[in-house]
Amino acid sequence: MEQWRKNVYILWGSVFLLMAAMTSIIPFLPIYIKQEMGIQSKEQIALWSGLIFGVNFFTAFLVSPIWGKLADKYGRKLMVLRAGFGMAIIITSMGMATNVYHLFFLRMLNGLFSGFNPASIALVAANTPKEQAGYALGMLQSGSVAGSIIGPLLGGVLAEYIGFRRTFFYTGIMILIAVLIVLFFVKEEFKADKKANSTGFVDDFKTIAGTQPLLSLFFVAFLIQFAALNVMPVLPLFIEDLVPPGGRISLFAGLIAAATGLANMLSSPSLGRFGDKYGSEKVLFYSLLGTAVLFIPQSFSSSVWQLMFWRFLLGVSLGGLLPAINALIRHYAPKGMVSRTFSYSNSAVSLGNMVGPIVGGSLSGIIGIRGVFLFTSILLFINSYWMKKLVSQRIDIEKGKETELQA
Numbered sequence: 001m002e003q004w005r006k007n008v009y010i011l012w013g014s015v016f017l018l019m020a021a022m023t024s025i026i027p028f029l030p031i032y033i034k035q036e037m038g039i040q041s042k043e044q045i046a047l048w049s050g051l052i053f054g055v056n057f058f059t060a061f062l063v064s065p066i067w068g069k070l071a072d073k074y075g076r077k078l079m080v081l082r083a084g085f086g087m088a089i090i091i092t093s094m095g096m097a098t099n100v101y102h103l104f105f106l107r108m109l110n111g112l113f114s115g116f117n118p119a120s121i122a123l124v125a126a127n128t129p130k131e132q133a134g135y136a137l138g139m140l141q142s143g144s145v146a147g148s149i150i151g152p153l154l155g156g157v158l159a160e161y162i163g164f165r166r167t168f169f170y171t172g173i174m175i176l177i178a179v180l181i182v183l184f185f186v187k188e189e190f191k192a193d194k195k196a197n198s199t200g201f202v203d204d205f206k207t208i209a210g211t212q213p214l215l216s217l218f219f220v221a222f223l224i225q226f227a228a229l230n231v232m233p234v235l236p237l238f239i240e241d242l243v244p245p246g247g248r249i250s251l252f253a254g255l256i257a258a259a260t261g262l263a264n265m266l267s268s269p270s271l272g273r274f275g276d277k278y279g280s281e282k283v284l285f286y287s288l289l290g291t292a293v294l295f296i297p298q299s300f301s302s303s304v305w306q307l308m309f310w311r312f313l314l315g316v317s318l319g320g321l322l323p324a325i326n327a328l329i330r331h332y333a334p335k336g337m338v339s340r341t342f343s344y345s346n347s348a349v350s351l352g353n354m355v356g357p358i359v360g361g362s363l364s365g366i367i368g369i370r371g372v373f374l375f376t377s378i379l380l381f382i383n384s385y386w387m388k389k390l391v392s393q394r395i396d397i398e399k400g401k402e403t404e405l406q407a
Contacts, residue, residue, distance in 0.1 A: 008136045014178040015144050061347045067339075077186060087114060125342070216386070229356035291317045
């Protein structure tokens with residue numbers, strides 16, 4: 001088996017373990033704050049839960065370009081290991097926090113040391129033949145999503161049977177296992193580009209931002225996470241309005257989230273392979289268009305079964321977005337700056353993770369929950385048209401250059 005395939009499959013397992021560990025704490029975080037941190041007011045619990053959850057994405061947004069520059073200079077595998085070992089220590093330390101300030105500080109540190117996934121993406125992208133990049137990145141995306149599906153269930157079970165604090169210890173061990181797998185089994189072919197690494201952060205940004213359509217791809221990456229997460233804070237309330245059977249709101253909220261994630265996981269490799277064959281820009285455009293369309297019927301759902309059906313189809317469409325974006329970023333990244341380019345994409349994703357729930361929760365109070373679905377659909381329609389136009393222009397320019405060279 002080629003080494004790049006081995007790397008993809010090994011990193012699939014590592015990313016799966018890491019995401020399962022990272023998302024396992026989400027279900028009980030507010031309860032942990034209440035029972036172990038001594039916070040009793042519902043308003044204070046909600047406030048601290050939001051701050052502690054969001055600060056991780058904020059610090060990741062700030063430092064991602066730094067890690068990207070170091071990855072281009074010293075290697076992507078080293079950045080995977082750096083992030084993994086740091087996160088294993090920090091997650092384990094969360095089990096020893098005695099107040100919300102400790103927990104907030106540790107989540108902030110976790111964001112500063114994060115970067116396991118983006119470094120893995122950059123490693124796979126740089127070590128995979130370009131004609132197989134869509135498939136490889138789609139596989140990696142499916143591992144991330146699979147871990148995100150399993151994680152909350154795993155965290156809930158562990159918290160129920162061994163307690164909150166021990167759950168942090170076990171998730172820290174899971175991350176450590178993921179890192180050791182990378183350390184011993186992933187092999188990277190890396191050669192630093194001295195010329196590309198001689199520039200500063202400002203020059204790096206100018207080079208990357210001036211390479212079209214990279215800025216547009218970063219914005220799409222932001223918008224994907226924004227669209228995926230902006231309804232999450234109010235989704236349980238929407239499910240409650242739909243009157244689920246037996247009034248089991250939490251159960252159906254979990255099932256609907258799992259349906260979206262499962263569809264995403266199943267479709268990512270196939271759509272990535274389709275992009276390799278017919279063009280990642282086509283997969284990106286039609287996936288954006290499909291996502292925009294599928295937000296509309298969700299707004300008009302009259303039962304939880306209808307909502308689950310539309311969310312499952314949404315997951316299929318979402319499965320084509322990030323792999324296509326990552327494949328295009330790999331294609332257009334300036335020479336010797338692959339990791340830095342992916343780091344800016346990761347910053348955009350982190351910003352979407354942070355801003356999406358805030359805006360969605362705020363908008364729902366103004367235009368209603370159903371209005372949030374329609375608002376997101378409109379944004380995606382506009383972006384799909386804009387994206388098609390910009391990427392098509394870049395493809396036409398490249399074809400023109402090829403014609404000139406042949407002449």
